[in-house]
Amino acid sequence: MSLTFTKPSVALGLPRMGAGNERHTDTNAVLSAGVMIAYKARAGYPTPQMKDKINRAAVQARNIVRIANDALARVVMLRGAESVLFTATMARHYSLTAGNLGGTLAVPFLKDNIVDKPFSLKALTDIDRRWVLNRIREDMLSISFHLNTGVYLIDIDDGVRDVDNGQRKPLNQIDNDGTVGYVQRRTHTAASSICGFRNGEIHISFAEFLDYSLNSCACTIIHEACHKYLSFRGDVYGFYANYPPPLTDPRSSPAGTASSLRNCDSLAWTAVSLATGAVRMDNNDSDDDEQCPGNAI
Ligand SMILES: [Zn+2]
Numbered sequence: 001m002s003l004t005f006t007k008p009s010v011a012l013g014l015p016r017m018g019a020g021n022e023r024h025t026d027t028n029a030v031l032s033a034g035v036m037i038a039y040k041a042r043a044g045y046p047t048p049q050m051k052d053k054i055n056r057a058a059v060q061a062r063n064i065v066r067i068a069n070d071a072l073a074r075v076v077m078l079r080g081a082e083s084v085l086f087t088a089t090m091a092r093h094y095s096l097t098a099g100n101l102g103g104t105l106a107v108p109f110l111k112d113n114i115v116d117k118p119f120s121l122k123a124l125t126d127i128d129r130r131w132v133l134n135r136i137r138e139d140m141l142s143i144s145f146h147l148n149t150g151v152y153l154i155d156i157d158d159g160v161r162d163v164d165n166g167q168r169k170p171l172n173q174i175d176n177d178g179t180v181g182y183v184q185r186r187t188h189t190a191a192s193s194i195c196g197f198r199n200g201e202i203h204i205s206f207a208e209f210l211d212y213s214l215n216s217c218a219c220t221i222i223h224e225a226c227h228k229y230l231s232f233r234g235d236v237y238g239f240y241a242n243y244p245p246p247l248t249d250p251r252s253s254p255a256g257t258a259s260s261l262r263n264c265d266s267l268a269w270t271a272v273s274l275a276t277g278a279v280r281m282d283n284n285d286s287d288d289d290e291q292c293p294g295n296a297i
Contacts, residue, residue, distance in 0.1 A: 020166025
């Protein structure tokens, strides 16, 4: 039995953070410590099966990023040797294959890319493999912090939802068919990039979650958390032929340019891979993004 109440923003009539003041969802439920959902209440909805699946997926997502963060810290902070899985994961999801300097031939991104490069004081400031791994670690740590502080998930409610980003719209103008998750992007200014409310909340399809495996649901939550908390715009999905996007310097390439270091699926599948002990992803022409195997961890 979960604690259910009218959404405080609805009860108090508070304005929304984004454009428009219409709301689709009106009810919150706390599913377990640190897991809260929002939905439009009606008889028999959401089902107990939906609540159970969402709760388990949220717990799985925060466990995955916590374990992945530990794996990254072990290599980057404690300078432990990379495991075979670790090296393979970085190659698959970031094109961080040993020797690949990224960038372009004329202007390489990295000074060198050597697995387990021996320690030297001089190399501390190098833009090298360790620099990239540390960047991934910082992003993973941020996601782990946010998800382990609390997971808030709003129902997409495809077919019923008639409000999109605060504006009322006819049902047939909201095309979320098959969309399992999204976050409204609200980054407009440099100042907003330091604000926790810079982007909308994580929306997931309660209905679709029933059809997805536990790890695929967790991967979706982590992917959307990358949009929300890291303002990643990269949506080169694992099942695209050009996945992963190129290994380029995320500091100098324009915000909209594809870079594996700003690609949601790269970080999300890296987290799932490191935490579950095998390189995981959705393959081209496969529905593995919906049925990634694995039990609760
Ligand atoms: Zn996305």
